[in-house]
Amino acid sequence: MAPQRPSASPDLSPTPTGPADPVSGLLALLAGAPEMDLARGLGPRLVPGTRLGRFVIDHELGRGRSGLVYAALDLEREKLVALKMLAPGPSGAPRGAVWAKREAADFRLLDHPNIVALKGVGTCHSGAYLVFELLRGRTLRLRLEDGPLELGGALRIAADVGKALAHAHAVGVVHRGLTAAKVFVCDDGAVKVLDFSPGRRLPSNPEIGSGPEVSPEQQAGWPGDERSDLYALTVLLQQMLTATTGAGRAAHPNGVALPRRLRRLLAAGLAPDPAQRPHSAAEWLDELTAVRTGLAGHWPWRGLFSGVI
Numbered sequence: 570m571a572p573q574r575p576s577a578s579p580d581l582s583p584t585p586t587g588p589a590d591p592v593s594g595l596l597a598l599l600a601g602a603p604e605m606d607l608a609r610g611l612g613p614r615l616v617p618g619t620r621l622g623r624f625v626i627d628h629e630l631g632r633g634r635s636g637l638v639y640a641a642l643d644l645e646r647e648k649l650v651a652l653k654m655l656a657p658g659p660s661g662a663p664r665g666a667v668w669a670k671r672e673a674a675d676f677r678l679l680d681h682p683n684i685v686a687l688k689g690v691g692t693c694h695s696g697a698y699l700v701f702e703l704l705r706g707r708t709l710r711l712r713l714e715d716g717p718l719e720l721g722g723a724l725r726i727a728a729d730v731g732k733a734l735a736h737a738h739a740v741g742v743v744h745r746g747l748t749a750a751k752v753f754v755c756d757d758g759a760v761k762v763l764d765f766s767p768g769r770r771l772p773s774n775p776e777i778g779s780g781p782e783v784s785p786e787q788q789a790g791w792p793g794d795e796r797s798d799l800y801a802l803t804v805l806l807q808q809m810l811t812a813t814t815g816a817g818r819a820a821h822p823n824g825v826a827l828p829r830r831l832r833r834l835l836a837a838g839l840a841p842d843p844a845q846r847p848h849s850a851a852e853w854l855d856e857l858t859a860v861r862t863g864l865a866g867h868w869p870w871r872g873l874f875s876g877v878i
Contacts, residue, residue, distance in 0.1 A: 615639060615654065621693050624652055624700065635764065640703060643688075650688055651701040669697035675765065678740040683733035685753070685761045706756045709805065710749035716812045720827075723809035724861050726752070729760035730802055731857060735850035737765060738795045745793050747801035748782045749808060781808075785841045796843040799853050803838025831860045 614637065619626040624641040630651060631638050641652040655669065669690045676687035676699075689700040709726065712718070718726070730752055737744065744751075744765055753761045784800035787793045810827070827835075834856045840846045847853040 615695070621652070621698065622691055624650065626652070641700075643700075649703045651703045653699045653701065654695055655697045655699065666692050666697060669699065672699060675742055679737055679742060679765055681733055681736040683729045683760055683762060684737070684765065685763050704753050704755055704761060706754050708750050709752040709754055709809070712754055713749055713808055713812050718809045720810070720864070721861075723806060724857060724864075726754065726760050726809060727802065727806040728854065728857055728861070730762055730805065731850050731854045733760075733762040734795075734798050734802060735854060738798070738850055743793070743795055744798050744801070745787070747798055747805070748780055749805055752805065784843070786843055794843070795849060796846045799838055799846055799850060800843075802850075802853065803835060807835055807839070828860060828863065830856070830863065834860065 614629065615621075615626045617626055617628055621641070623644045625644060627640045627642055627649065629637065629639050635653075636656040637654045639652045639654070640649050642648075643650050669692065673687060673690040680686075685704065686702045687699060688702060691698055691700070717723070730747075734744065734747075742765055744762070746764060747762070751763045753763055755761065782801040782804045784793055784797040787797055834853070837856075838846055838853065847856065
């Protein structure tokens with residue numbers, strides 16, 4: 570059954586989407602679109618029924634430093650999507666058509682099953698917006714509120730996040746902001762990494778948070794690189810095993826000692842010196858795969874692979 574269409578208010582002069590490839594068609598239109606002055610904020614929130622081209626706002630999903638996210642109905646495809654209105658950058662500079670064009674170009678490179686898919690980009694009276702697939706499930710951060718994951722589930726999610734990072738790094742994109750809130754565990758078990766951004770690709774004006782996932786070099790003011798993402802990934806694995814944000818522990822809360830090779834991977838990934846960490850996501854994944862293979866072949870551990878979330 571197709572989603573029920575909300576009553577649409579008058580069109581607010583957005584950039585229209587292309588008929589064949591939404592991203593390709595919009596890139597050409599965005600190149601000539603005027604920059605929107607978002608330095609004073611996003612302006613009034615979009616109310617249900619507001620229409621942006623073929624998208625009609627249904628309800629607000631959430632908000633953060635990078636903008637507001639709404640569920641919206643795609644009138645052409647008759648399905649709900651996630652529409653993100655972009656906030657100004659950390660320096661207050663506007664994020665308009667050029668910014669959205671660069672964001673969309675990066676997401677075209679980030680075509681991977683473990684990275685949330687971009688469906689389109691556009692501009693309207695409130696500035697630039699991005700359109701993503703609408704995910705069903707919950708973030709890893711919310712999942713951790715229920716306690717630690719079983720070992721097999723934690724390793725599987727870590728592997729999927731590692732695959733997303735390996736793909737992004739291979740095309741020159743570094744996340745630099747990976748947290749449990751940026752990992753989404755779908756109802757069907759799929760794992761998606763959120764919030765890759767070209768604004769964190771370059772060493773200028775990095776958006777640095779303050780959580781335990783932030784690497785020591787980023788805390789010291791360096792923008793970080795692929796090894797900073799690996800530090801954050803290792804912290805996420807540790808959090809899944811312990812449901813805490815403290816220092817690395819050698820045992821799962823159920824009293825089972827973690828395998829030595831896994832403890833070595835945790836220690837290496839959390840090394841204060843980036844040079845002492847695995848050199849790439851592929852190397853980190855190789856070690857994790859070896860751990861998973863070893864556990865699968867050792868009968869006392871087989872029961873730990875039954876649950877994921």
